[in-house]
Amino acid sequence: MKVTILGNNSALPAYGRNPTAQIVQIENEILLIDCGEGTQMRMAQYGHKAMRINHIFISHYHGDHFFGLVALISSMSLLGRTNALFIYCNQFIKEVIEFQLQWDLGFEIIYDFLNEGEAKLLLDESKFVVRCFPVFHSVPTHGFIFSEKKRKRILLPEQLTKYEIPKYFYSKLTDGFDYEDEYGNIIANEWVTKKGNISKSYAYTADTVFNKEICQYFMEVDLLYHETTYLQNESEKAKSRYHSTAMQAAEIAVASHAKKLIIGHFSSRYKDLSPFLSEAQTVFEPTELALEGITFDV
Amino acid sequence: MKVTILGNNSALPAYGRNPTAQIVQIENEILLIDCGEGTQMRMAQYGHKAMRINHIFISHYHGDHFFGLVALISSMSLLGRTNALFIYCNQFIKEVIEFQLQWDLGFEIIYDFLNEGEAKLLLDESKFVVRCFPVFHSVPTHGFIFSEKKRKRILLPEQLTKYEIPKYFYSKLTDGFDYEDEYGNIIANEWVTKKGNISKSYAYTADTVFNKEICQYFMEVDLLYHETTYLQNESEKAKSRYHSTAMQAAEIAVASHAKKLIIGHFSSRYKDLSPFLSEAQTVFEPTELALEGITFDV
Numbered sequence: 001m002k003v004t005i006l007g008n009n010s011a012l013p014a015y016g017r018n019p020t021a022q023i024v025q026i027e028n029e030i031l032l033i034d035c036g037e038g039t040q041m042r043m044a045q046y047g048h049k050a051m052r053i054n055h056i057f058i059s060h061y062h063g064d065h066f067f068g069l070v071a072l073i074s075s076m077s078l079l080g081r082t083n084a085l086f087i088y089c090n091q092f093i094k095e096v097i098e099f100q101l102q103w104d105l106g107f108e109i110i111y112d113f114l115n116e117g118e119a120k121l122l123l124d125e126s127k128f129v130v131r132c133f134p135v136f137h138s139v140p141t142h143g144f145i146f147s148e149k150k151r152k153r154i155l156l157p158e159q160l161t162k163y164e165i166p167k168y169f170y171s172k173l174t175d176g177f178d179y180e181d182e183y184g185n186i187i188a189n190e191w192v193t194k195k196g197n198i199s200k201s202y203a204y205t206a207d208t209v210f211n212k213e214i215c216q217y218f219m220e221v222d223l224l225y226h227e228t229t230y231l232q233n234e235s236e237k238a239k240s241r242y243h244s245t246a247m248q249a250a251e252i253a254v255a256s257h258a259k260k261l262i263i264g265h266f267s268s269r270y271k272d273l274s275p276f277l278s279e280a281q282t283v284f285e286p287t288e289l290a291l292e293g294i295t296f297d298v
Numbered sequence: 299m300k301v302t303i304l305g306n307n308s309a310l311p312a313y314g315r316n317p318t319a320q321i322v323q324i325e326n327e328i329l330l331i332d333c334g335e336g337t338q339m340r341m342a343q344y345g346h347k348a349m350r351i352n353h354i355f356i357s358h359y360h361g362d363h364f365f366g367l368v369a370l371i372s373s374m375s376l377l378g379r380t381n382a383l384f385i386y387c388n389q390f391i392k393e394v395i396e397f398q399l400q401w402d403l404g405f406e407i408i409y410d411f412l413n414e415g416e417a418k419l420l421l422d423e424s425k426f427v428v429r430c431f432p433v434f435h436s437v438p439t440h441g442f443i444f445s446e447k448k449r450k451r452i453l454l455p456e457q458l459t460k461y462e463i464p465k466y467f468y469s470k471l472t473d474g475f476d477y478e479d480e481y482g483n484i485i486a487n488e489w490v491t492k493k494g495n496i497s498k499s500y501a502y503t504a505d506t507v508f509n510k511e512i513c514q515y516f517m518e519v520d521l522l523y524h525e526t527t528y529l530q531n532e533s534e535k536a537k538s539r540y541h542s543t544a545m546q547a548a549e550i551a552v553a554s555h556a557k558k559l560i561i562g563h564f565s566s567r568y569k570d571l572s573p574f575l576s577e578a579q580t581v582f583e584p585t586e587l588a589l590e591g592i593t594f595d596v
Contacts, residue, residue: 011376013339037369038336041311063372063398071335071365078309099397100361 001026001128001148001200001298003223005264005290006042010229010243011064013037014268018292019064022225023048024146024202026128032056033144033204039068040075046293050075055123057130058089059206060141066093070100077105084108088122088132090140116140119217133217135208138242143205145218151196159192200298203258207265209239210248215256223298224258225290227265228276246276250283264290299324299426299446299498299596301521303562303588304340308527308541309362311335312566316590317362320523321346322444322500324426330354331442331502337366338373344591348373353421355428356387357504358439364391368398375403382406386420386430388438414438417515431515433506436540441503443516449494457490498596501556505563507537508546513554521596522556523588525563526574544574548581562588 002025009017019036023043030052032039040050050072058066066089076085087093087109094111112122114132117140123130127149132142152174160170165179165187173179174196179187203218204225218224229243238245244252246263253261261284263276270276273289280287288296300323307315317334321341328350330337338348348370356364364387374383385391385407392409410420412430415438421428425447430440450472458468463477463485471477472494477485501516502523516522524547528536536543542550544561551559559582561574568574571587578585586594 012373013342016343018339037366038339041316041336044311045314063369067369067372068335071361074361074365075310096398100394 001146001202002295003202003225003262003298004046004048004295005262005292006039006046007034007036008264008266008290008292009064010265010267011062012268015271017266017268018042019067020059020265021068022204022290026125026146026148029054029125029128031130031146034059034065034206035067035069035072036064037067037071040072042292051079051081053085054083055086055130056088057122057132057144057204058087058093059143059204060137060139061090061092062139062207065207066096069093070097073097073105073109074101076107077101077103081105081107084110086110086112086123088112088114088130088144090114114140114142118142131217133214135206135214136211136242137207137209141206141208143203143208143214143217145201145203145221147201148199150199153189153193153196156192156194163187163192165192202298203256205252207242208244209242210244210251212252212255215252218256218258220257220259222259223262223296224253224256224260225262225264226252228263228280229265229267231270231275231279246279247283250280250287253284253287258284259286260296261287262290262296263287299444299500300593301500301523301560301596302344302346302593303560303590304337304344305332305334306562306564306588306590307362308525308563308565309360310566313569315564315566316340317365318357318563319366320502320588324423324444324446327352327423327426329428329444332357332363332504333365333367333370334362335365335369338370340590349377349379351383352381353384353428354386355420355430355442356385356391357433357441357502358435358437359388359390360437360505363505364394367391368395371395371403371407372399374405375399375401379403379405382408384408384410384421386410386412386428386442388412412438412440429515431512433504433512434509434540435505435507439504439506441501441506441512441515443499443501443519445499446497448497451487451491451494454490454492461485461490463490500596501554503550505540506542507540508542508549510550510553513550516554516556518555518557520557521560521594522551522554522558523560523562524550526561526578527563527565529568529573529577544577545581548578548585551582551585556582557584558594559585560588560594561585 006021007018021039119133226249228246304319305316319337417431527541
């Protein structure tokens with residue numbers, strides 16, 4: 001799983017930084033989280049084709065998280081898309097799309113509405129799942145967690161030969177079952193298989209005020225994105241605007257036992273981002289800035 | 299008067315080229331023509347402040363000409379704008395803005411609707427006027443002409459002394475009147491003044507199929523922008539989609555006696571733009587490509 005940052009600024013674009021958008025790559029799937037203005041241009045800039053996106057997750061209806069969506073969908077239509085597009089969003093987003101794009105797009109848009117305060121399964125694919133969970137912002141807002149499914153165990157060919165396991169039983173072995181031969185002998189699963197690759201997970205917590213209640217939805221995640229609109233010396237402003245500071249983001253990483261933290265959604269008042277990094281690292285060392293164009297391996 | 303190109307591509311962004319937007323600077327006024335996605339980012343990139351814009355001219359309601367408008371207005375609001383904003387557009391644009399921005403922006407938007415087929419005066423400032431005129435596209439579309447007002451004649455101080463012209467008559471002299479003294483002697487205007495600076499004009503013809511009827515609205519313009527979505531070998535496609543070729547743009551420049559032509563709105567099928575320039579220059583030599591970031595002196 002990989003996460004590419006397309007935009008890392010808050011409401012107003014500034015210093016060449018753009019509004020929020022991220023690409024999540026899992027297996028062959030390209031998923032889009034939020035879609036600030038200009039997202040389709042930055043996708044092209046970083047080598048991602050709009051047409052490969054089948055699922056778009058919009059955290060909330062503030063403009064810096066969706067003003068690029070109508071244009072992206074319009075481009076998909078102009079490019080001749082026929083595959084259905086799935087959008088997970090607040091109902092207002094659907095209304096905006098339908099108000100602006102009043103022509104036959106050539107493909108269906110299937111909406112799954114995120115209801116205020118609700119955590120639920122959004123997408124269940126063969127190799128991963130995506131869930132949403134509520135966070136605490138000035139309007140109904142959701143975070144998303146992308147989790148690879150539990151990997152199957154890996155067969156050990158020499159051991160399979162040694163214990164004379166019949167081929168029809170191989171898929172049972174990868175699922176973890178022991179083998180019992182015709183004489184009642186048990187061949188333990190761990191004698192003929194090894195552990196599969198670790199299943200990774202990525203949590204995107206959108207725009208939110210500092211609140212540890214959200215941690216329950218993404219405990220022990222491999223990579224956590226948390227917003228840091230302000231530095232800690234503006235914590236009162238952060239709170240009043242339902243945003244967080246770099247220190248608070250790091251505290252969420254600690255509380256949720258995240259393995260790594262990336263921070264973004266910087267206020268346009270800050271030109272230099274290095275204080276965000278140093279502030280967060282005082283609390284949680286494995287932190288990085290979510291800089292535009294960077295791809296993080298989960 | 300100066301014209302800065304912010305976007306020069308047609309419907310789909312491609313090869314780093316962006317959808318249509320232009321800045322016109324006249325005296326101290328910054329005017330915006332069309333507002334494709336990402337216009338506010340490119341304004342910042344080229345050093346133009348969004349807050350200085352008081353007048354926005356939207357040629358038609360195709361997305362590549364206005365998908366950046368809601369985000370631009372939203373930013374103006376977040377930046378604390380209080381001055382009224384004037385938008386000259388089709389009524390649908392107003393509906394889109396009002397549908398998406400359902401909060402108190404902190405400033406008034408004053409709309410002037412461009413009615414299908416109508417040419418009219420939009421803006422009459424002390425030093426310039428802006429008019430719209432109908433062009434021929436698949437939806438109601440208007441071009442715009444920006445004209446400096448006729449400059450006053452310039453006084454010649456030594457001659458004023460020599461002919462003993464009283465000061466109260468100076469403003470009449472700059473308006474071109476002769477002076478008659480108390481004895482009935484006529485002092486001809488050209489003896490005591492010289493010609494004022496030449497008044498310049500810029501015509502933006504938006505998206506249009508090739509049609510010389512539009513020339514009547516901008517004869518002898520100093521700078522003409524005409525779209526060139528295709529090359530001449532795609533003239534049938536251009537016609538069917540209500541667009542023009544480079545050769546046709548040049549023919550409009552010839553027919554309207556323009557002094558200089560700039561061409562843009564290139565289809566995303568073309569990576570190399572040099573064939574557009576050479577094709578247009580075979581018909582009208584003083585042609586330039588409307589490349590993004592370039593400022594043309596009118």
